Amino acid sequence: VQLVESGGGLVQPGGSLRLSCAASGFTFSSYAMSWYRQAPGKERELVAAITSTRGTTYYADSVKGRFTISRDNAKSTMFLQMNSLKPEDTAVYYCNAPLRPGGYWGQGTQVTVSS
Numbered sequence: 001v002q003l004v005e006s007g008g009g010l011v012q013p014g015g016s017l018r019l020s021c022a023a024s025g026f027t028f029s030s031y032a033m034s035w036y037r038q039a040p041g042k043e044r045e046l047v048a049a050i051t052s053t054r055g056t057t058y059y060a061d062s063v064k065g066r067f068t069i070s071r072d073n074a075k076s077t078m079f080l081q082m083n084s085l086k087p088e089d090t091a092v093y094y095c096n097a098p099l100r101p102g103g104y105w106g107q108g109t110q111v112t113v114s115s
Contacts, residue, residue: 020045021095
């Protein structure tokens with residue numbers, strides 16, 4: 001199993017970023033997937049999740065209305081569109097595949113929201 005996140009960077013408050021998670025080594029379309037983030041000194045937290053085929057989504061209250069999770073099963077890729085970014089969104093963002101207890105994790109991509 002391999003998960004590779006990309007798309008992070010430095011953005012001003014109010015800006016947007018689109019994160020991608022490229023998955024391989026398993027049948028991507030069979031599994032729900034999720035995005036987590038971890039800010040310095042804080043625990044890793046669930047940001048958003050999406051079911052395997054129906055595409056039902058879940059969002060943490062802190063990002064609801066600003067972030068959109070989606071997936072392309074044909075390309076084994078998951079996305080996180082982040083709009084109206086705030087400084088408190090600054091964190092390393094990880095994708096997670098629940099194929100074992102605790103899941104598999106990518107290496108993460110840094111998102112920094114600062115003026």
